Amino acid sequence: MADSVDVSKGLPANPEKATLDGKNKFLGMFVFLAGETTMFATFFGTYLGLRSGTADGPVAADIFQLPLVFIMTMILLTSSLTSVLATFAMKKNQFGKLKFWMWMTFLLGATFLGLEIYEFVEYYEHGLGYTTSAFASSFYTLVGLHGAHVLFGLGWILLLLLRNRKAGITLTNAPKFYAFSLYWHFIDVVWVFIFTVVYLMGIGG
Amino acid sequence: MVSEATNTRKKSVLWDWLTTVDHKKIAILYLIAGALFFVKAGLMAVLFRIQLIAPEMEFISGQTFNELVTMHGTIMLFLAATPLIFAFANFAVPLQIGARDVAFPFVNSLGFWLFLSGGILLSISWFFGGAPDAGWTSYVPLASREFGGIGIDFYVLGLQISGFGTLVSGINFIVTIINMRAPGMTMMRLPLFVWTMLITSMLIVFAFTPLAAGLALLMLDRIFDAQFFIPGEGGNVVLWQHIFWIFGHPEVYILVLPAFGIISEVIPAFSKKRLFGYTSMVFAVLIIGFLSFMVWLHHMFTVGVGPIANSVFAIATMTIAVPTGIKIFNWLFTMWGGKIRFTTAMHFAASFVPTFVLGGVTGVMLAMAPVTHLYHDTYFVVAHFHYIIVGGIVLGLFAGFFYWYPKMFGHKLNETLGIIMFWLFYIGFHLTFFIQHILGLMGMPRRVYTFLEGQGLDTMNFISTIGAFLMSAAIIVLVVNIVYSALNSERVTVKDPWDARTLEWATHTPIPEYNFAQTPQVRSLDPVFYEKIHGNGEMKPVEPLDEIHMPNGSILPLIISIGLFIAGFGFISFHLDLFISPYVFIAVGGILTFGAMAARSLQNDHGYHIDKETVESMEKELS
């Protein structure tokens, strides 16, 4: 079989792509993310089309708390960095480091999510409910969908870490960690767009 | 049967089909489910055609008419045509590229069960206050909470679930085709059906995701009181049309490209000639795939988006005629001077060509933005798209059905019955739809449940309905054929009963679960034909006969799908007043779905091996 790679002398240089299974996961993840991009693009389009449809509710500039969002952005960007460090560790066959950086990624992601929930509660108390206006609906849907992706990612990495507590890096789990980190970068890139298109443009005009 | 693999337990037949991850069995599941939905939607068409057989009929009510038309269109596109294409794709693509299975067998089975559970969710709407009634396009505000019935909640969630199944299957096909080709099967040697499935799958990835987004918006509006499409609260109704058609137009090509692919396999096989202009065919498919995203606005010419947008999109639309024309001529040149065998499959394939041209011509007519105001929402449009959908896609599916049937089921279909069916269907089709062009030009509007006497519409509507009866008769003949052939046909034991050209005809009939005992070496386009001429008629293997690694079956895809079905029903039941709270459904469904996903990721499943001796004895028995 194509996926019988000789690992008696240690892992190959790119363990995530050494087997056919790994290559499939890698490509499959990319294609999946291409689809996700289109889906997010549709939600962005919706938001852009409706963001001035505030009815008589609050407008973006009244409500967005840029300092908080900025901190959230920094946290999420850092979590991308830690997941890169994790994949570096993976390629060097350092399982302990891999786990450490993945746990860091998890913690940062969870912090981000906590802050986002706090942010939404804040806005709600300032009069921006989900059904207040088309602007409100499209804002919460776009940002909330991103949040749901973060939540899903957290569940995913948690399962991976628990499942592979003692496994070491193998040709089976390396593609899985790698696929997760691709997903995580994607989430991060989407957030950068949200930060720009929703928050900066919302404050700036 | 030879005793099966080593370390799998013996399973009951039912359990085997519920858990299978074998692409050939999944193909048969798609075929059966798609066929049932096809018959169902066809019967709906017959019902509302009876309502239209004479002026001012009172066979069904206006409301029922709306529900039937909506369900007919929705089922035909999402639950009949798409799964039937996936049936052939699942069956043929791995074989045609010389693979043992698809890239993600688990996901493949998940795709099927999601499609089915979404389809069933849509269908049970009849029992819970009525089917969707806002047309298959579900335009707001007609589909909003205020004006649309409860059925639209079923539409939204049913399509969401089955659409997710389509999406994951599309991803699976892309990865399979790119990563799993046998040695020598370069991209420019891929059979055309594989090429069209590759492009189709890409269209799925880029078109079904906007659909998912649009459906989500509509669901949020209807169930959680969001304001996306409520103008008074800042929403916008035209937004729905943009999102819907950014999906909707490519959707047509998602269906028609594989039909092109099937035709491009069948015509060379029965003309005993290489497909004319292979390279130009491939590029035509690529161009069509690309352009299909650039033209969505031609469905909105009458909305009032302005002359510039209209002009740009009108021109973009007409451009598609160029690559399509290339394909038409290549098919004609393939037949030209070939040794044509008029099998049933070839009847369907050859008749596809002129019918599709007719649909293309009316398409160009509709693309002329200034004139389209005349045709808009009349039977002219209905006639146009049925020439594409029935005269193109369905004829292509029938061609593929008769062509691949012996490989799938081990015996041929009866040719006499096949040809009777063909003529019934073909004549019925033209009777039903040709005349609708004229009805449309005379101003008969679509989606209206009756018409008045003395407007000159009576005779033509009568003929149209008779045509629909003829098509139904054709389907009955097909069913008779299937039963008759199963009882009377000789078993096919040769690998290649048609004297065909591509790699799926290099495996045994019936196909062992591993497809190819040894991965074949591909040396040319039409590899099987090449070996007949230049080799000893057998594919050369690239590896020694050895044990074979196969994936294990799993019940989890079914459980995930059932979970989503229950959760989906829960969202709908916010408006249903059941004695169980919606949150119970949502929680139970969510636990099933996410639980099964977690179980999958915690499970240690390395598949199993079929040992060398078993492979050897299976091969000996089959040859």
Ligand code: HEM
């Ligand atoms: C086989 C016999 C068929 C008959 C007799 C038939 C008949 C009709 C008729 C009369 C309508 C008009 C509804 C209207 O706009 O007033 C209609 C709509 C439609 N049909 Fe068919 N049809 C057939 C097959 C198909 C197939 C195979 C497909 C697709 C795979 C299909 C897709 C559609 C769609 C998308 C609509 C539009 C529904 C809507 O307006 O919401 N039909 N059909």
Ligand SMILES: [Cu+2]
């Ligand atoms: Cu179109």
